[in-house]
Amino acid sequence: MAVPREAGKDEQGPAMPNPAARTAVGPMTIVAAAQWGPQEHRIHEDKLAYGFLPAATRAIVSLTRWEPARRALFNATESRAKGLWAEMLCRKRYVDDKLRAAVTAGVDNVVILGAGLDTLAYRRPVPAGTAVFEVDQPDTISYKKKAVTRALGKMPATVTLVPIDFQKENLREVLTAHGYRSGGRTFFVWEAVTQYLTEDAVRSCFTFLSQASAGSELVFTYVRKDFLDGITLYGAEGAYLDFVMKNRLWQFGMNPDQVEGFLADYSWMVKEQLGGKEFTARYVAPSGSRLPVTDIEQSCYAVKS
Template structure:
């Protein structure tokens, strides 16, 4: 049975592809459009024309105020944390919910470091087909693992594919937690509790007050679609409670970022003054 969350992997990568035509791309990514399925790849190609980019940006920001820049900034932030972890000697990378993300292929710092990309079975199959079309197969050093966080055994799947918990590993969990039930999120953290000392984790979360409808942050349309109508977004956190939540699983919150930090670190230096969504935040933690 298809999981409706599968299709949500496409939109953010179209935005990354479109941003390649900006004067200063926040996430330089020559692979962004390449890995997308054909119909979406054509849309991404059309974004080379500024009127098309403006229409897509407007549609994104009408649904979620500041959503366009938010998607880009969270990816840039996680890239930065990953690069820092590699410099400190991380031995493996596990991307939980990889979608059509291209980190494993576009970051030269990952050369020689084994990477595991975990995602829903249909997305993993589509990624494998895209890589076969683009470069003749999945590159050496990258392993694709099909898995449903709600029903499958993450520990067993990673262990069978050579990604146990003995090596210092950098885990990436980008734009996934909101699609899961709380038991599935906690089950994943139960696994992460066994990570090797010196491991790192970068993940994103949706604010709990937004999911509950107490604060809408200019994202009324997004809440109506993803929370009320489709019931896709199911898990959220209070930013102030992230540290204690992580501590239960042996992780220490090192950094948490949102609109203010993204603006200071990425947008202002690039001469960009567009707003960033308030509903999603990113965290870097160490084990």
């Protein structure tokens, strides 16, 4: 069973011609398929994931309610990068946990950068008066609007979809034009995006983040630079050949010991970083499963000083 990567044409949604935009489908395919697994071993709960997928992908995922088909999809994913399946589930669980804590503490805005087909804005209701902004490429935003409307009946009034070209447009200007106000505390999510950007584009986004109010929070992920450089492949030779060498989709990376200094330049303080070992201890082991978790991607939580 192949790992779905492209949205293709859905009966309710357009094609996604941009190569990076097409990768939005893969993670949510894994999330949706994982929901068919045993409840007691489930790492991440997401009942909306299936409904947000394109029709062709939903047809594939519907087969995974049977364990042999689910195992086939798992094996296809792991053949590209051992531990990728669990890492995707863990990083989404981590974002969920951090958002839940932030909402409890009180935030004024939630901004999801590179939202893809993620369901976070629709699964985790925020208090009245808290605005949620989903930011992504125009192709993805166009599809997302149709997918949400198909799955939920209409777009929630609290969520604003914001189309942007991260490489060319000014993030602050685009968000402001869609109603974002930076005066209050904001919870930012930037999941599985930085590797697709140039360093200049990443720094441009951090320049925007440097203007956030003190006490704002950020969860973001990055791919390890030693992996992108081909120094250590972490059992992910297939992903390296596909994303780095062949299609050259992944461009930017950091190593864990670089992150604190990088973020400090933009007045953000790193509070914790999680890779395979940490995710295993926090989420996988308590679930009773024995899934490996890859180290090629790391998750970081930071607070604005």
